[in-house]
Amino acid sequence: DIVMTQSPDSLAVSLGERATINCKSSQSVLYSSNNENYLAWYQQKPGQPPKVLIYWASTRESGVPDRFSGSGSGTDFTLTINNLQAEDVAVYYCHQYYTTPYTFGQGTNLEI
Amino acid sequence: QVQIQQWGAGLLKPSETLSLTCAVYGGSFGGYYWSWLRQTPGKGLEWIGEINDSGSTNYNPSLKSRVTLSLDTSKNQFSLKLSSVTAADTAVYYCASLTGTRRWGQGTLVTVSS
Numbered sequence: 096d097i098v099m100t101q102s103p104d105s106l107a108v109s110l111g112e113r114a115t116i117n118c119k120s121s122q123s124v125l126y127s128s129n130n131e132n133y134l135a136w137y138q139q140k141p142g143q144p145p146k147v148l149i150y151w152a153s154t155r156e157s158g159v160p161d162r163f164s165g166s167g168s169g170t171d172f173t174l175t176i177n178n179l180q181a182e183d184v185a186v187y188y189c190h191q192y193y194t195t196p197y198t199f200g201q202g203t204n205l206e207i
Numbered sequence: 208q209v210q211i212q213q214w215g216a217g218l219l220k221p222s223e224t225l226s227l228t229c230a231v232y233g234g235s236f237g238g239y240y241w242s243w244l245r246q247t248p249g250k251g252l253e254w255i256g257e258i259n260d261s262g263s264t265n266y267n268p269s270l271k272s273r274v275t276l277s278l279d280t281s282k283n284q285f286s287l288k289l290s291s292v293t294a295a296d297t298a299v300y301y302c303a304s305l306t307g308t309r310r311w312g313q314g315t316l317v318t319v320s321s
Contacts (some may be wrong), residue, residue, distance in 0.1 A: 105234055135309070144311035145252070156309065188252060193307050196267040197242070199252040 097121050097191050101200035106207065114176040116203045118189030123169045126193065133193035136165055136174045138185045139202075145188060149174065181207060209234030213302050213312035219319045225289040229302035229312050236260055239244040239307030243276065243287045245298035245316075253266075258285055258303070292319045 098121040104190035108114040122135045132152035137145035147156045152172055162177040176183055184207055189200040215227035237260040246252050254289070256266040258276040266274055270289070280284040289296060297319045301312040 116249070127316060135305075144303070144314050146311075147309040152310060190252075190305070195257070195265045196269075197254040199254075201251050 096196055097124065097194065097198050098187050099198050099200040101187075101189055101203050103203060104201065105204040106164055106206070108176075108179050108205065110179055110181065110207060112179050114179055114205055116174045116176075116187050116189075116205070118167075118172045118174070118200050120170045120172075120191055124191045124193035125169050130161070132168055132172070133174050133188045133191055134165075134167070135192065136163075137188045137190060137199075138183075139188065140185045148187075176205075179207070209304070209308045209310045211302055211304070211310050211312040213300075213315055215300075215315055215317075217316055217318060219292050219317065221293050221319060221321055222291055222318075225292050225296065225300075225317055225319075226286065227300055227315055227317075228284055228286045228301070231283040231285075234308060236280060239304050240265075241278070241285045242303050242305045243274075244301045244303060245296075246297045246301065254305075255287065255289075255300075294319050 100119045102117045134152040136149040139145040139147050148159050148163050153165045164175045166173050186202045188202050205207050210232045213229040238258040240259045242257040256276050264276050268313040273287040273290045281313045299314045299316050301311050301314050
């Protein structure tokens with residue numbers, strides 16, 4: 096299985112500041128034939144299912160504010176949230192869909 | 208916009224079979240794999256398996272022996288059965304399209320208790 100490891104486990108950031116969450120996969124999730132990284136980022140608020148923010152490592156889902164951005168390739172990825180808003184308080188997960196069994200990071204708890 | 212609605216029994220006794228169903232509304236059912244996942248505070252998000260509109264399946268080896276996925280394309284529905292449940296199967300279960308629309312069902316809390 097591909098192990099996804101996020102850092103940090105918990106993060107406190109002031110309103111208007113930047114939050115950075117890292118994700119490392121135990122093997123590359125870059126598919127050479129199409130040069131795509133099979134990596135997504137999800138946001139989960141209490142009592143709700145996860146909601147996709149970013150897929151293909153850096154493609155923002157429709158309707159997601161542009162303060163959310165994803166970067167990285169191969170085994171190292173980053174989710175950046177600029178100008179942090181109160182509604183961004185949530186748990187964030189990275190997810191690889193490169194190969195089954197699909198796996199997720201352990202989650203990063205973002206607080207204000 | 209694709210929406211997914213799920214339902215099923217929320218309280219089971221040990222050794223019973225968990226049964227959940229998801230329905231897909233407002234979008235294409237075909238051409239995608241449809242997944243089942245579960246979430247616990249201890250193990251986080253765990254992928255159970257997936258099925259496509261042709262009935263092709265992939266399973267998590269950790270659960271494969273107890274999982275059956277099926278679908279009804281006439282109703283745009285897909286289902287999960289997990290046999291011989293124990294307390295360790297207590298979790299919130301989700302259905303989702305992880306590689307297509309990336310939409311998730313609302314989740315079902317399943318509790319296994321005698």
